[in-house]
Amino acid sequence: MNVLEFQDISVIYQNGKTAVHNVSFTVPEHSIVAVVGESGSGKSTLIRAAMGLLSTGGSVSQGRILFEGENLLGFSKEQIRSIRGSEMAMIFQDAGDYLNPRRKIGPQYIETIRCHIQVSKKEAGQIALDMLSRLKLADPERIMRSYPFQLSGGMRQRAAIAMAMSMHPKLLLADEPTSALDVTVQAQVVQEMLKLREDMGTAIVIVTHNMGVASRMADYIAVMKNGYLREFGARDQVINAPRDEYTQQMLMAVPELEDEQIVKIR
Numbered sequence: 001m002n003v004l005e006f007q008d009i010s011v012i013y014q015n016g017k018t019a020v021h022n023v024s025f026t027v028p029e030h031s032i033v034a035v036v037g038e039s040g041s042g043k044s045t046l047i048r049a050a051m052g053l054l055s056t057g058g059s060v061s062q063g064r065i066l067f068e069g070e071n072l073l074g075f076s077k078e079q080i081r082s083i084r085g086s087e088m089a090m091i092f093q094d095a096g097d098y099l100n101p102r103r104k105i106g107p108q109y110i111e112t113i114r115c116h117i118q119v120s121k122k123e124a125g126q127i128a129l130d131m132l133s134r135l136k137l138a139d140p141e142r143i144m145r146s147y148p149f150q151l152s153g154g155m156r157q158r159a160a161i162a163m164a165m166s167m168h169p170k171l172l173l174a175d176e177p178t179s180a181l182d183v184t185v186q187a188q189v190v191q192e193m194l195k196l197r198e199d200m201g202t203a204i205v206i207v208t209h210n211m212g213v214a215s216r217m218a219d220y221i222a223v224m225k226n227g228y229l230r231e232f233g234a235r236d237q238v239i240n241a242p243r244d245e246y247t248q249q250m251l252m253a254v255p256e257l258e259d260e261q262i263v264k265i266r
């Protein structure tokens, strides 16, 4: 069963720019798909389209995006809102896009949970503390009492991931979730996302510039360039026997991929 399926998707912006051209690939249940490619290749546009979160002026001009077999593009705003957060969640490069800077983490976290499930404030608080501990955040109570600016970038990003994962979504869309973090913290957050997938079976689509992250996390890799999907395949095939010339060049441009290595493509 596929959780998500892009079928011949094109996305156009108001200025006439086609940012994504006829892209098709599938995200099987419980799997991790990394979408890689240089800046401007259309990676964010593609996953934002799935979430119904294209920036103003962007629209899907053709194709279908199936979530568990149903075309998301035919959903009403109400339907999209009800699955967003509970069935599919999204995290961004900067948790600041997700967290309100003027409120402490605790109240916003509890409110997010209670938007989706009917539990008391106390129960929601417990769910939040459990998730924060799973993300290896020491002293979750203190995190709940903190404002976002009182936490490091890595802690904020972990808090955002915890919030996104609290509803046990079937699908997590992650746009460069580790790019703003330093290398050691990146590796830890990647490890924690892998653990969440293992524990909860959440499928993940991760957009990344970083071939190291893609190679370490993904079951499948999608390579994009100039809005086109150049290659899609199982991780080992794409890394070890790339079929597309652009993928070959991209891989040649990065040093040998060791599991622990973090390599950037730009």
Ligand SMILES: Nc1ncnc2c1ncn2[C@@H]1O[C@H](COP(=O)(O)OP(=O)(O)OP(=O)(O)O)[C@@H](O)[C@H]1O
Pocket: 013, 014, 015, 017, 018, 019, 037, 038, 039, 040, 041, 042, 043, 044, 045, 046, 055, 056, 057, 058
């Ligand atoms: N709101 C917008 N209006 C017009 N063009 C846009 C808009 N957002 C993105 N684009 C264009 O669409 C193309 C794809 O952008 P997108 O952000 O999806 O690429 P990306 O691969 O995610 O890049 P990055 O890694 O830098 O985020 C780019 O040429 C970009 O300039």
